Structure formats: C-alpha cells, structure tokens
Amino acid sequence: MPSIYDILAEQRIADALRRGEFDNLPGAGKPLVFDDELFVSPEQRMANKVMRNAGFSPPEIGLRKAIAKLRAEIAGLDESERRSALRRRLAMLIVQLGEISRSGR
Template identity: 40%
Template sequence: MSNISTVFEQLAEQRIREAMERGEFDNLPGRGKPLKLEDDRHIPEDLRLAYKILKNADCLPPELQLRKEIHTTKELLSGIRDTEEKYAQIKKLNYLIMKLNTMRRVSPLLEEGQYYYDKVVDRMGSSRERK
C-alpha cells in the first residue's frame, strides 16, 4: 500500500511543479500573505461547527463578546483622567468581569480579577504628587 501512496505523492508533486512552471499559482488571492489558519483546539469538538457558523455570520459567542467589551473598557480606562469617570468605568468593568466569571463556571482561582477604585485613586494621587 505504501508503494501506491508514494507513486500518488510523486505524481501530485510533479503536477504541482508543472502548474507552478505554467504560472497557474501566480495570481491567486492572498498571494504573498500569511495563511489564516484557525486554531480551534480550545473549542469543544461538539461546539466547533456552531462557532464556525457564528464566526462566518460575523457574530461572536457571548463569552467572546464579553471579553471584547472588557478589553475595550480596559483600554478606555487607561485614557481617563477624571476620577469620577474612572470610577464609573471601573464599576462597569467589574460588572462585565463578574458576568464573565459567572458565565464560565470555572474554579474561582481561574476567574478574571476585578479592578478596585481605591487602588486607582491611590495611583492617581501618587502620580499627581510626582508632577
């Protein structure tokens, strides 16, 4: 059996080389760009098809949508200077993190950490003192 597969591999390689020499691969979409290979190892096998359908429909699963919102809120926090506005965003961030943690049903040791207002105020106060 391995003899037959070797013959097929050699035949396939030969045809690929001939097609390359004729330039049949020169104008393919995405030429010269890295392949976009999807890594779905972390998704349970029974959910992979559903996730792929959601992705193709440009929809995110709820957990990923929450993670995206948490990431956006964290980025927004870094640019806020007003203490009250920062506090409001931290409350929102903590709510989103709590929602994500309850959704995931994992050990509390693996939960996403929340942000605390006192730490922010202390840090902001110490940074103002340095100026």
C-alpha cells in the first residue's frame, strides 16, 4: 500500500506534467544513458564513476582498448614478421588482462 508521501509525490508530478513543467528540459527526447556496469557492485560502480569524473580509468580499460586496437591492426596485415610480433604482443596483453581480472584489482 502506498504511503501518503508516495501519493502526494505522484499527485504533484501529475500536476506538473499537466502544467507543462517537464517540457523543454535539457536532454528531452534523447535516450537515457545508463552505465553498463550491471555486474559490478554499487560501491564499485560509485568508485568507478568518481574515477571517471576525475579523468582516471582502471588499468583493464586501457588494456581492453590496446587489445581492440591490436586486433584491428592484425586483421589488416598479411602473414609477416610484423604480424607475428603483434600477435605475440596481443597474447601478452590478454594474459595481463586475465591476471588483473583474477586478482580483482
């Protein structure tokens, strides 16, 4: 059963909608942006948000970007010594990412 506060809040929201107070708000008509951290605890999600706002990112983010970049570069190369070197580097980055994931850093 809703409390009196829930009922009052819903009533005030409905009144504001009728008066058009929610029209022309910043971001109106644009999709909402949600953090894609569904499997992260709320505490860790908050810590990640603080870090992001301060311009920092966890090490695994940098590794994932480097892995994606190397994969794209490797895909565009024919078999060569350079491709082999890049594949070794890619394997090393994947191992590092796995170590970070296992350690929970």
